[in-house]
Amino acid sequence: MPNTRLAMRHIKEILRLKLEAKLSHRQIARSLGIGVGTVSTYGKRASALGLCWPLPAELSDNDLEQLLFPSPQLSARHGRVMPDCAAIHLELKRKSVTKQLLWEEYKQAYGDAGYQYSQYCGYYREWRAQQKRSMRQIHLAGEKLFVDYSGATVPIVNPDTGEIRNAEIFVATLGASNYTFATASWTQRKADWIDAHVKAFEFFGGVPEIIVPDQLRSAVSKPCRYEPTINASYQHMASHYRTAIIPARPLKPKDKAKAENAVLIVQRWILAKLRHQTFFTLAELNLAIKGLLEDLNQRPFKKLPGCRLSQFEMLDKPALKPLPATRYEYLEFKLARVNIDYHVEFDKHYYSVPHHLVKTQVEIQASRDGVAIFFKDQQVARHARSQRQGGFTTNTQHMPEAHQRHQQWTPKRLLSWAGTIGPETHAMVELFLQRKQVPEQAYRACLGLLNLAKQYTPARLEAACLRAQHIKALRLSNIKSILQSNMDQLALPLEPQAQASESHRNVRGANYYH
Incomplete structure (x- = not known):
């Protein structure tokens, strides 16, 4: 030929x-x-x-x-046993199984009635050429898991408001057995994307050696045909499950043909069947998908023996790596530079770090409940996660000593200190606090006033506060001026006295204009 x-x-x-x-x-x-x-x-x-x-x-x-x-069947010599090409194709998916090994087993079973190795391989090649194009790739058991979103969404109706929100459908299929998993999530964002992987591993009861996703944003932070950059959260999840991520090349659907086919099958045998149903919660939709998944995975193959479930039990299940002892907890990663106020921003909230790290770059690892901050792979801070946008979470141990002392001041403590100097100083501090909407806004003025007792005697400070209140000069700068000019040592001006001429009907007096 x-x-x-x-x-x-x-x-x-x-x-x-x-x-x-x-x-x-x-x-x-x-x-x-x-x-x-x-x-x-x-x-x-x-x-x-x-x-x-x-x-x-x-x-x-x-x-x-x-x-x-x-055809080979017509040219086959009488009495020879034709190889079972479908069985050969399935056996080759097992690790370390070769055509040479399968041919030797075939010859042991049929002896002289079996074909020689070259004819045996030739019949298998011709059989494989007659199958669908996707059959030409041989996927080893437990090796690859193909993942993708279906593109088609399912509407979910809020029973209280009638608002409709579309749920995304995540699809995962194992390369050797085509055993398929599907689940609904609200978005395609990182948290939902990784949570769907965790659910898929638990559905399969094990972990494959390789995950093959598309180069969507939740998986790849920097797309590239040759060296794509895997998202840090996605890579962390892969490390937890001891698997590897090899994204398909952009615009190369053959790299993830299994995922494309699984998406099509899920759309036909699951989503199409649900098109007339109305769902009110995500859990309700996932329960319906779970029931139809069982039917899909038990549906017999047309050209191969068995079904997805039987092939999974025979091929992939024994080859999958076991699940880790603990379930993966989603973490979000971010690089940030420490601001001059020794805080870093994450999700529009500010968290403190030790003050000596100002202007350095740190890594933030945030879970649903906590925020951990690392410098050179060492954890330097940890806080409970806050949802208050624009707010601050501060550990006083992270502050410089001067800031720590300032942080310890309260209105009660300031008034107590002022009371040890004298009643007029106490009254002046009370006035400072009352004049501000937020007491913290008056702390600097109060501390400035109280620190004047280090430069001047308590008696002089008391006299200065009394004079300031008497002439209505209620600012710290006024009190400093009184002390610097020694006006606190002068007698207070007398109150305006009623004069005899005040009885005259044409003399109004100063009080008339107040």
């Missing part, structure tokens, strides 16, 4: 030149630019079949091809 089968028009031209023109094999080969051996092979087959030129009108191209190239 020729190494490469020619197009039918070339075959007919060989037959015409040989049967009608009576040219030699060498002349035909030179005329058509093909090998002499190829011409000889076709000539011998035509002679054996008794063909003549012109060919019968009722002989179609397909009929001619069948005559010249009969």
